Amino acid sequence: MSMEIKVDLSKSGLTMEEIRQKKLEIDTALERLWSGKETFTGWVKLPLQQDKNEMERILNVSDIIRQQCELFIVIGIGGSYLGAKAAIDALGKAPDAPEVKFAGINLSATYHARLLEEMAAKEVCLCVISKSGTTVETTAAFNIFKEALIKKYGKAEAVKRIYAITDAENGALREETEREGYTSFVIPSDIGGRYSVLTPVGLLPIAVAGADIRSLMEGAEVMAASPDWDFDGPDYAAARYLLLQKGKSVEAIQHYEPDLKYFVEWIKQLFGESEGKEGTGLFPAGLELTADLHSMGQFLQQGSPIFFETVLNIEQSPVDLTVPEGPLKGKTMTQLNRAAMKGVIEAHSSAGTPVIRIDIPKLDAFYYGQLIYFFETTCAVTAMLMGVNPFDQPGVEAYKKEMKKEI
Ligand SMILES: O=P(O)(O)OC[C@H]1O[C@](O)(CO)[C@@H](O)[C@@H]1O
Numbered sequence: 388m389s390m391e392i393k394v395d396l397s398k399s400g401l402t403m404e405e406i407r408q409k410k411l412e413i414d415t416a417l418e419r420l421w422s423g424k425e426t427f428t429g430w431v432k433l434p435l436q437q438d439k440n441e442m443e444r445i446l447n448v449s450d451i452i453r454q455q456c457e458l459f460i461v462i463g464i465g466g467s468y469l470g471a472k473a474a475i476d477a478l479g480k481a482p483d484a485p486e487v488k489f490a491g492i493n494l495s496a497t498y499h500a501r502l503l504e505e506m507a508a509k510e511v512c513l514c515v516i517s518k519s520g521t522t523v524e525t526t527a528a529f530n531i532f533k534e535a536l537i538k539k540y541g542k543a544e545a546v547k548r549i550y551a552i553t554d555a556e557n558g559a560l561r562e563e564t565e566r567e568g569y570t571s572f573v574i575p576s577d578i579g580g581r582y583s584v585l586t587p588v589g590l591l592p593i594a595v596a597g598a599d600i601r602s603l604m605e606g607a608e609v610m611a612a613s614p615d616w617d618f619d620g621p622d623y624a625a626a627r628y629l630l631l632q633k634g635k636s637v638e639a640i641q642h643y644e645p646d647l648k649y650f651v652e653w654i655k656q657l658f659g660e661s662e663g664k665e666g667t668g669l670f671p672a673g674l675e676l677t678a679d680l681h682s683m684g685q686f687l688q689q690g691s692p693i694f695f696e697t698v699l700n701i702e703q704s705p706v707d708l709t710v711p712e713g714p715l716k717g718k719t720m721t722q723l724n725r726a727a728m729k730g731v732i733e734a735h736s737s738a739g740t741p742v743i744r745i746d747i748p749k750l751d752a753f754y755y756g757q758l759i760y761f762f763e764t765t766c767a768v769t770a771m772l773m774g775v776n777p778f779d780q781p782g783v784e785a786y787k788k789e790m791k792k793e794i
Pocket residue numbers: 464465466467516517518519520521522525580581660780783
């Protein structure tokens with residue numbers, strides 16, 4: 388087992404020469420990211436410039452929250468939700484930690500009514516997260532849950548149970564936070580929502596759930612400190628770009644561990660919002676294997692050849708189970724899962740589908756921190772190769788404007 392995250396391009400249909408030819412463009416992209424001159428690149432140096440006092444404060448506040456509540460409701464959407472959800476699912480919740488549930492992730496009355504019912508019977512804290520402070524889903528859910536919290540505890544106690552993470556100065560949420568005196572954290576202005584998981588946006592909920600956020604940051608730091616980003620992210624970026632140039636328009640991102648489902652959702656936002664503009668970009672799709680082999684396997688093998696596959700391979704499982712009886716007697720689940728992955732890669736690549744495999748030594752906080760940084764860099768570099776700005780999302784505004792007209 389390697390001690391690093393590795394990218395295997397042997398079944399990608401690309402040659403190392405093709406990857407090497409992109410080196411100059413990649414170096415230019417890296418220079419731009421490190422120069423500090425581009426807007427929204429605060430995440431690049433973040434793991435190297437950690438504010439120890441801020442880390443202490445996040446840990447102290449997370450301890451308070453853990454004593455205050457059994458149910459921690461985090462209200463936010465997109466980059467103000469997916470990073471925390473993904474990390475908590477992947478790393479698990481400590482037995483003594485409150486349950487972490489999410490609100491404002493849709494506009495379903497049914498979803499939120501159920502969560503409100505659950506809230507009635509439990510000790511609760513709220514954490515509202517919004518960089519802009521104006522997102523419709525977040526604003527609607529926060530005001531509904533805040534009203535319920537005040538009914539439950541009275542105004543003064545409710546204020547002690549509301550935590551806000553938002554811009555330092557701008558937006559209605561910052562204004563309310565200052566007026567009401569909520570405990571709050573800042574989303575740095577030079578870090579966009581989808582790159583913000585290693586700020587309090589992700590770190591506070593992840594710490595409340597009991598994962599080791601120091602180790603998570605250490606993982607990211609190891610990656611960021613590697614000279615000239617001498618890890619496989621830039622090669623992965625080059626491969627993704629070359630496959631787009633060769634006519635592939637969909638990246639089918641696959642995992643064999645259900646705990647990674649939301650990690651793929653996080654990648655979908657990261658890649659989709661960063662790359663999908665000016666008529667270009669790879670459409671990021673997520674597949675959960677082996678489950679989806681029994682629904683999508685046929686398409687993957689013989690369907691329209693618009694996609695390539697990226698496989699997230701966790702090399703070491705923390706537990707294993709052995710089949711006690713029947714034709715598979717003596718085989719372990721991990722053996723079977725591995726056999727499925729190898730067989731699928733072989734069958735699909737032999738049929739002409741390019742397959743990229745990303746080997747991840749294991750799913751703990753340290754490697755998870757590495758993974759976050761690995762994908763953020765891959766994303767920014769690929770978008771720059773595509774010639775688009777990885778840090779804006781001008782297209783999102785169009786539907787928001789139309790939606791607001793309907794409200
Ligand atoms: O943190 P905010 O400002 O509420 O935004 C939430 C999400 O909405 C978006 O602006 C897209 O709708 C994302 O870029 C962002 O992560």
